[in-house]
Amino acid sequence: MWFYDKAADILGRLERREGSIKNMTIGNRYIKPEEKRKMYALICETLKYASALSTVVERSEVLTAEKIKPRQALVMCHDMLLARGGLQHQGADKRLNHRMMKHKARMVAEFEKLKIELNATCNADLVPENLRDNVSTFRYVRVNLIKTTVDAVVKAFEEERYKLARFEDIGRDGLHKAMPPKARKFMRDPDLNDVLVFPPGTDLHDHPLYVNGSVILQDKASCMPAHVAQPVEGSQALDACAAPGNKTSHMASLMHNRGRVFAFDMDRNRLDTLVKLTGNAGCKIITPECMSFLDVDPWDAQYAGVEYALLDPSCSGSGIVSRLDALVDSYIDVVRKDGKANKDNEGARLGSLADFQVSIVLHAMKFPGVKRVSYSTCSVHAEENEQVVARVLAEQDEFGLAPADHVIPTWPRRGLSGAGLTDAQAECVVRTMPEDGTNGFFVAGFVRLRAPEPRKEAPKKATTPSVTVPSEEASEKQPEEEPLIEPVQRGKRKKPVGDRPNEAKVQTEQPSKKPSTVPSSSGKAKKKGSRSKRRVHVSVTASR
Numbered sequence: 252m253w254f255y256d257k258a259a260d261i262l263g264r265l266e267r268r269e270g271s272i273k274n275m276t277i278g279n280r281y282i283k284p285e286e287k288r289k290m291y292a293l294i295c296e297t298l299k300y301a302s303a304l305s306t307v308v309e310r311s312e313v314l315t316a317e318k319i320k321p322r323q324a325l326v327m328c329h330d331m332l333l334a335r336g337g338l339q340h341q342g343a344d345k346r347l348n349h350r351m352m353k354h355k356a357r358m359v360a361e362f363e364k365l366k367i368e369l370n371a372t373c374n375a376d377l378v379p380e381n382l383r384d385n386v387s388t389f390r391y392v393r394v395n396l397i398k399t400t401v402d403a404v405v406k407a408f409e410e411e412r413y414k415l416a417r418f419e420d421i422g423r424d425g426l427h428k429a430m431p432p433k434a435r436k437f438m439r440d441p442d443l444n445d446v447l448v449f450p451p452g453t454d455l456h457d458h459p460l461y462v463n464g465s466v467i468l469q470d471k472a473s474c475m476p477a478h479v480a481q482p483v484e485g486s487q488a489l490d491a492c493a494a495p496g497n498k499t500s501h502m503a504s505l506m507h508n509r510g511r512v513f514a515f516d517m518d519r520n521r522l523d524t525l526v527k528l529t530g531n532a533g534c535k536i537i538t539p540e541c542m543s544f545l546d547v548d549p550w551d552a553q554y555a556g557v558e559y560a561l562l563d564p565s566c567s568g569s570g571i572v573s574r575l576d577a578l579v580d581s582y583i584d585v586v587r588k589d590g591k592a593n594k595d596n597e598g599a600r601l602g603s604l605a606d607f608q609v610s611i612v613l614h615a616m617k618f619p620g621v622k623r624v625s626y627s628t629c630s631v632h633a634e635e636n637e638q639v640v641a642r643v644l645a646e647q648d649e650f651g652l653a654p655a656d657h658v659i660p661t662w663p664r665r666g667l668s669g670a671g672l673t674d675a676q677a678e679c680v681v682r683t684m685p686e687d688g689t690n691g692f693f694v695a696g697f698v699r700l701r702a703p704e705p706r707k708e709a710p711k712k713a714t715t716p717s718v719t720v721p722s723e724e725a726s727e728k729q730p731e732e733e734p735l736i737e738p739v740q741r742g743k744r745k746k747p748v749g750d751r752p753n754e755a756k757v758q759t760e761q762p763s764k765k766p767s768t769v770p771s772s773s774g775k776a777k778k779k780g781s782r783s784k785r786r787v788h789v790s791v792t793a794s795r
């Protein structure tokens with residue numbers, strides 16, 4: 252296939268939402284290695300300018316005059332009008348180029364006319380505002396307490412001439428001003444004690460501390476759920492929808508790699524990523540299980556010691572500030588006129604996601620030893636957030652909301668009131684928004700109010716995992732007995748979680764380093780589609 256045919260094919264697949272831009276370009280084995288970056292850039296730039304380019308193609312009437320397909324015309328129009336080298340000859344169909352070139356003068360004229368109509372002083376003004384480079388999100392760095400300490404990482408960056416700023420001198424409103432894009436500055440996060448904040452645009456992907464797993468590049472909001480779960484060193488925890496494992500590794504970090512974390516996910520490929528990531532982070536206490544969390548038997552004896560549950564189920568993802576997703580969404584809006592139908596479908600989709608989210612939380616609450624539950628989404632919709640919390644509170648009486656001072660107490664943006672929760676309840680949950688310099692996110696904590704009901708149905712026989720290699724750390728130490736936490740309904744305030752000296756307060760990207768996992772005793776991972784579950788204890792540290 253010629254270069255522009257491949258590009259047109261990718262646009263079609265993006266319209267049908269068959270994959271991501273990166274997978275279809277950089278990760279596309281049918282594109283020559285030397286053409287991948289070029290293809291990625293062409294697709295991104297065509298999507299950015301799609302509105303203007305499609306207007307030029309339409310007004311120039313090239314599609315009626317020549318045998319050219321609309322998507323071919325779009326990508327070629329991009330190169331003709333906007334690329335430095337113009338239409339490319341290498342790897343391109345010369346006859347197609349020739350047909351397009353016959354219309355170059357008309358297209359250039361239509362392009363200039365459009366700029367005047369839209370008051371654009373330069374080409375970049377033709378890009379919709381929401382698609383211009385987003386430099387408002389800070390670079391958050393989570394320190395992996397399994398491998399190092401916050402002080403050691405601070406010292407290392409200071410030695411590299413990054414200037415340590417003090418939040419006390421800046422204040423929340425002064426953050427963007429004090430930390431302009433790409434400035435060589437950083438500070439300790441005021442809300443999460445294992446997180447450092449760098450200016451937007453700081454690229455640390457090649458930094459040795461990232462490559463060796465000492466730090467994890469994870470959005471601040473995504474670092475909150477593990478702090479709300481508050482697993483203590485030596486205890487047992489579960490992560491119900493764990494892959495790719497950022498929050499799993501965060502729990503292991505807070506637990507200083509002592510105890511055990513059961514990590515469930517029903518997607519084999521994603522779980523493989525979890526094993527790799529948590530391996531790179533040095534986690535040795537993670538037991539990955541490829542199965543639906545809803546099929547896990549809470550009364551199975553092997554889970555009797557589980558006290559902490561982190562629930563970060565699939566959601567609409569409406570809070571994620573992703574420039575690439577925004578590019579595709581905006582392109583689909585340009586080429587399709589069925590936005591309304593999509594909105595109707597969105598309502599039904601949110602409803603079924605919310606039902607699933609409620610069922611995950613209620614299932615976790617059936618584990619008899621669980622005393623604290625963290626529920627989170629990267630959604631900004633109340634249906635998946637406050638309303639899920641309200642439904643969970645209404646459907647059971649063993650758990651109440653964790654009080655506000657246990658749930659990232661210093662973070663000012665709390666839940667929406669009037670969206671299913673009372674004002675007092677809304678104070679107990681946390682929201683983040685892009686204007687806070689993070690993704691849109693939601694976190695709630697639940698704490699056990701009373702002992703679990705004895706099991707009504709016949710208990711299942713305890714299952715010994717077929718391929719479990721128990722870690723020494725997991726069996727060494729029993730969790731300490733902690734009193735039940737006073738729930739918010741009782742109004743009693745406890746010492747804030749974030750005030751604990753050794754507690755990490757805490758989303759991620761990953762370095763390409765081989766994991767240090769302890770393989771399953773069978774030595775083989777079950778492939779996708781296999782009905783049997785795999786259980787492996789891995790030695791890892793992890794990060795969303």
Ligand SMILES: C[S@@+](CC[C@H](N)C(=O)[O-])C[C@H]1O[C@@H](n2cnc3c(N)ncnc32)[C@H](O)[C@@H]1O
Nearest residue numbers: 492495496497498516517518543544563565795
């Ligand atoms: C939002 S992602 C989790 C991200 C992860 N917590 C992290 O921070 O890296 C949701 C995950 O839930 C998994 N999932 C969906 N339904 C599930 C189920 N019934 N049981 C277990 N995992 C499920 C998906 O495969 C997906 O990996």
